[in-house]
Amino acid sequence: MVNMTTTTALLTDHYELTMLRAALADGTAHHQAVFEAFARRLPDGRRYGVVAGLGRVVEAIRDLRFDAEQVAWLLDTGVVDRRTADFLAGYRFTGSIDAYREGEIYFPHSPVLTVSGTFAECVVLETLILSILNHDTAIASAAARMVSAARGRTLLEMGSRRTHEQAAVAAARAAYLVGFDATSNLQAGFRYGVPTRGTAAHAFTLGHTDEPAAFASQVAALGTGTTLLVDTYDTAQGIRHAVAAAGPELGAVRIDSGDLADEARRARALLDELGATTTRIAVTSDLDEHSIAELADAPVDTYGAGTRLVGGSGHPTAGMVYKLVAVADEAGPLAPLRPVAKKAASKGSVGGRKVAYRALDHDGYATQEVVVVRHLPGAPEAGLGRALQVAVVRGGHVVHEPTLDEIRAHHRGAKAELTALDLSLAPGAPRLVADPTPLSHLIGATA
Amino acid sequence: MVNMTTTTALLTDHYELTMLRAALADGTAHHQAVFEAFARRLPDGRRYGVVAGLGRVVEAIRDLRFDAEQVAWLLDTGVVDRRTADFLAGYRFTGSIDAYREGEIYFPHSPVLTVSGTFAECVVLETLILSILNHDTAIASAAARMVSAARGRTLLEMGSRRTHEQAAVAAARAAYLVGFDATSNLQAGFRYGVPTRGTAAHAFTLGHTDEPAAFASQVAALGTGTTLLVDTYDTAQGIRHAVAAAGPELGAVRIDSGDLADEARRARALLDELGATTTRIAVTSDLDEHSIAELADAPVDTYGAGTRLVGGSGHPTAGMVYKLVAVADEAGPLAPLRPVAKKAASKGSVGGRKVAYRALDHDGYATQEVVVVRHLPGAPEAGLGRALQVAVVRGGHVVHEPTLDEIRAHHRGAKAELTALDLSLAPGAPRLVADPTPLSHLIGATA
Numbered sequence: 001m002v003n004m005t006t007t008t009a010l011l012t013d014h015y016e017l018t019m020l021r022a023a024l025a026d027g028t029a030h031h032q033a034v035f036e037a038f039a040r041r042l043p044d045g046r047r048y049g050v051v052a053g054l055g056r057v058v059e060a061i062r063d064l065r066f067d068a069e070q071v072a073w074l075l076d077t078g079v080v081d082r083r084t085a086d087f088l089a090g091y092r093f094t095g096s097i098d099a100y101r102e103g104e105i106y107f108p109h110s111p112v113l114t115v116s117g118t119f120a121e122c123v124v125l126e127t128l129i130l131s132i133l134n135h136d137t138a139i140a141s142a143a144a145r146m147v148s149a150a151r152g153r154t155l156l157e158m159g160s161r162r163t164h165e166q167a168a169v170a171a172a173r174a175a176y177l178v179g180f181d182a183t184s185n186l187q188a189g190f191r192y193g194v195p196t197r198g199t200a201a202h203a204f205t206l207g208h209t210d211e212p213a214a215f216a217s218q219v220a221a222l223g224t225g226t227t228l229l230v231d232t233y234d235t236a237q238g239i240r241h242a243v244a245a246a247g248p249e250l251g252a253v254r255i256d257s258g259d260l261a262d263e264a265r266r267a268r269a270l271l272d273e274l275g276a277t278t279t280r281i282a283v284t285s286d287l288d289e290h291s292i293a294e295l296a297d298a299p300v301d302t303y304g305a306g307t308r309l310v311g312g313s314g315h316p317t318a319g320m321v322y323k324l325v326a327v328a329d330e331a332g333p334l335a336p337l338r339p340v341a342k343k344a345a346s347k348g349s350v351g352g353r354k355v356a357y358r359a360l361d362h363d364g365y366a367t368q369e370v371v372v373v374r375h376l377p378g379a380p381e382a383g384l385g386r387a388l389q390v391a392v393v394r395g396g397h398v399v400h401e402p403t404l405d406e407i408r409a410h411h412r413g414a415k416a417e418l419t420a421l422d423l424s425l426a427p428g429a430p431r432l433v434a435d436p437t438p439l440s441h442l443i444g445a446t447a
Numbered sequence: 448m449v450n451m452t453t454t455t456a457l458l459t460d461h462y463e464l465t466m467l468r469a470a471l472a473d474g475t476a477h478h479q480a481v482f483e484a485f486a487r488r489l490p491d492g493r494r495y496g497v498v499a500g501l502g503r504v505v506e507a508i509r510d511l512r513f514d515a516e517q518v519a520w521l522l523d524t525g526v527v528d529r530r531t532a533d534f535l536a537g538y539r540f541t542g543s544i545d546a547y548r549e550g551e552i553y554f555p556h557s558p559v560l561t562v563s564g565t566f567a568e569c570v571v572l573e574t575l576i577l578s579i580l581n582h583d584t585a586i587a588s589a590a591a592r593m594v595s596a597a598r599g600r601t602l603l604e605m606g607s608r609r610t611h612e613q614a615a616v617a618a619a620r621a622a623y624l625v626g627f628d629a630t631s632n633l634q635a636g637f638r639y640g641v642p643t644r645g646t647a648a649h650a651f652t653l654g655h656t657d658e659p660a661a662f663a664s665q666v667a668a669l670g671t672g673t674t675l676l677v678d679t680y681d682t683a684q685g686i687r688h689a690v691a692a693a694g695p696e697l698g699a700v701r702i703d704s705g706d707l708a709d710e711a712r713r714a715r716a717l718l719d720e721l722g723a724t725t726t727r728i729a730v731t732s733d734l735d736e737h738s739i740a741e742l743a744d745a746p747v748d749t750y751g752a753g754t755r756l757v758g759g760s761g762h763p764t765a766g767m768v769y770k771l772v773a774v775a776d777e778a779g780p781l782a783p784l785r786p787v788a789k790k791a792a793s794k795g796s797v798g799g800r801k802v803a804y805r806a807l808d809h810d811g812y813a814t815q816e817v818v819v820v821r822h823l824p825g826a827p828e829a830g831l832g833r834a835l836q837v838a839v840v841r842g843g844h845v846v847h848e849p850t851l852d853e854i855r856a857h858h859r860g861a862k863a864e865l866t867a868l869d870l871s872l873a874p875g876a877p878r879l880v881a882d883p884t885p886l887s888h889l890i891g892a893t894a
Contacts, residue, residue, distance in 0.1 A: 014645025022668035198461025
């Protein structure tokens with residue numbers, strides 16, 4: 001028999017629940033705790049990253065319930081004992097979350113997301129939070145570079161077929177948040193309101209007796225503003241057939257093979273010769289930020305990015321971790337928290353809750369990722385820069401639910417704080433790194 | 448308002464439905480068609496691939512329905528017209544699918560999955576089939592190399608936090624199919640019956656006043672057979688604390704940082720000195736097939752692979768395409784099919800339905816991927832080798848539903864047909880490539 005429940009509760013690692021089991025037995029489950037999600041480093045050669053996935057994290061946590069079938073399975077298989085099963089059956093997150101906004105820029109050690117509550121309620125969220133943030137952030141970070149490379153030309157996300165079917169929806173959303181114009185993924189349109197686009201594949205042309213028949217059918221069904229795929233047989237002949245079918249009002253031609261710069265130049269010349277001077281040229285075929293940049297001088301109007309985008313342009317995960325940074329030694333909301341951190345040289349981190357600011361120069365460019373270590377959230381310190389974290393959840397209630405348009409606008413503003421050097425596609429180290437150690441001394445933070 | 452429907456119907460590209468719309472208008476929607484999913488090449492340096500995802504494809508197709516809310520949205524947004532909406536509202540796949548079994552080895556141009564039916568019912572499946580096959584196959588192909596590298600030692604999949612939360616479940620399943628022993632992902636256990644494993648993270652140790660307290664609690668809750676994570680503070684001291692807490696019957700210690708070969712040797716010596724001679728050593732930390740192979744001489748009992756596994760060890764997609772290879776020019780089940788293929792040099796393929804065999808030598812090693820082009824499925828040709836395709840769906844009904852154990856057994860058998868050269872982790876070209884062109888002549892196929 002197959003278990004069909006689709007709640008998010010079991011999208012988690014086994015050890016979260018065995019830790020919970022031991023912590024419930026010894027009482028530490030009820031101690032207040034603070035966990036932070038952050039990346040120790042950016043993917044090799046990347047100069048900045050873009051946070052994405054927060055909206056999906058919030059939704060996943062809000063919906064997180066262990067239903068009876070799941071709890072019974074956990075008991076039957078021995079993952080949890082009765083006490084833990086009872087806890088899970090009543091699980092609701094009642095703590096707080098502070099985070100960098102979606103679309104925000106981040107750097108190594110930026111405290112991207114902070115969860116506070118009891119150890120028990122926070123530890124259960126680790127895997128789910130990281131899965132969402134690591135995936136969506138990887139896509140957004142790659143997509144942002146493609147947006148820069150496209151220099152204002154239209155960018156379409158079309159990688160659904162090259163990634164897991166549900167990851168495809170999240171990838172479409174993440175790409176849109178950082179400036180892509182539309183996606184091919186219908187579920188992203190249905191679920192999130194991302195604009196969708198699409199016309200036809202080679203199969204449509206091949207499914208007709210000849211190319212003119214296919215184009216005539218497509219124009220009849222979708223109008224002269226449609227995009228005709230012209231490289232099934234011979235591209236020049238395809239363009240002639242396309243203009244013959246739609247007239248000079250033809251919306252666009254798409255080219256999906258060959259040397260795209262060359263093909264685009266030839267297509268432009270031929271379209272102009274045929275009087276189709278307003279017909280746009282779309283190119284697709286494993287594009288990434290580098291190949292898009294190389295096409296800057298070609299007469300391309302629209303780029304379609306797929307495989308490379310959904311693979312994070314070589315870096316499919318953001319590599320964020322979720323670490324306990326402060327914990328109480330007794331139960332109760334007012335018990336003092338002590339900062340904690342793993343000691344290992346290669347994977348060490350700094351204990352204590354961190355509050356982050358982006359210092360800006362007079363022209364509005366980022367000069368420093370300022371991080372203050374302190375125990376409790378509160379009013380931001382004045383004069384340290386733009387406050388990077390917002391209250392997202394308070395007492396289990398979601399208090400931050402921006403629209404996609406608001407996220408897109410925030411991203412544009414945050415990206416405008418980057419310099420030309422930061423935005424360079426050439427491999428390089430990030431100019432800014434969040435380093436809480438000296439600053440905790442500088443401003444006399446308590447932990 | 449947010450659309451919450453979770454059927455698989457809209458996990459697809461916009462253009463599948465606009466093609467459908469035009470094809471319904473001109474009648475080609477009702478022509479019989481054959482589509483094939485295949486990879487033009489393997490990821491750079493890979494010598495073989497492993498098919499995975501077929502079970503998920505079958506399930507996704509069986510459940511594929513466009514519900515009223517989805518159809519209304521497609522109409523409202525203008526993606527489809529009324530005729531197409533009516534077609535989608537009644538959509539059920541009634542065609543046939545033939546495919547390489549899950550766990551089967553494949554090579555460039557192997558006809559991994561063949562869908563036949565009307566153009567309309569086949570074209571709607573393209574994106575969903577490719578998303579599933581490309582993701583799951585990428586993971587299985589990477590995982591199979593890790594299984595070879597582990598040489599029989601225990602392998603755990605623990606990459607959930609480094610990939611999309613639903614992709615994580617599919618990745619756990621794919622890794623298990625090719626020989627991983629267990630996963631950390633609970634949903635993979637709940638949903639598919641993959642064995643799950645897990646004990647504790649650094650947060651558990653840090654959440655206690657000291658390491659001995661944490662270890663005592665874990666042993667009390669999970670027994671002496673548990674795995675204690677010993678590198679939170681000082682690994683040697685951690686091992687002493689671990690054996691003190693559990694006694695020499697301690698199940699295992701886990702090391703997650705440092706030079707793992709070095710750390711494992713030191714841990715083994717110290718465990719033996721403390722009398723914990725049967726305590727196993729587990730290592731985790733961005734392992735892939737290469738780092739696993741490098742640990743062959745170290746006293747490691749268990750490898751945990753995460754980040755690299757769920758990223759396909761550098762190749763997160765299998766890059767398969769879904770191409771129309773034969774189509775009728777009139778409606779009706781008996782209309783003759785003509786082979787079709789795109790002409791472009793870089794993306795060309797061979798038209799016609801392909802039937803595949805693996806020729807084996809007297810020792811049972813694969814010598815050739817034999818591909819015959821012909822119109823209809825039927826009894827396999829004798830003497831060409833092991834028939835690689837099985838009937839999966841007939842007339843819309845699923846006729847192939849192996850258990851995970853059966854898939855694992857099939858994979859072991861198929862992998863045993865590979866030579867040491869094929870299994871080498873060093874970059875190299877695949878020894879076998881499916882090339883239908885000469886064979887269609889050789890055996891006088893009709894198309």
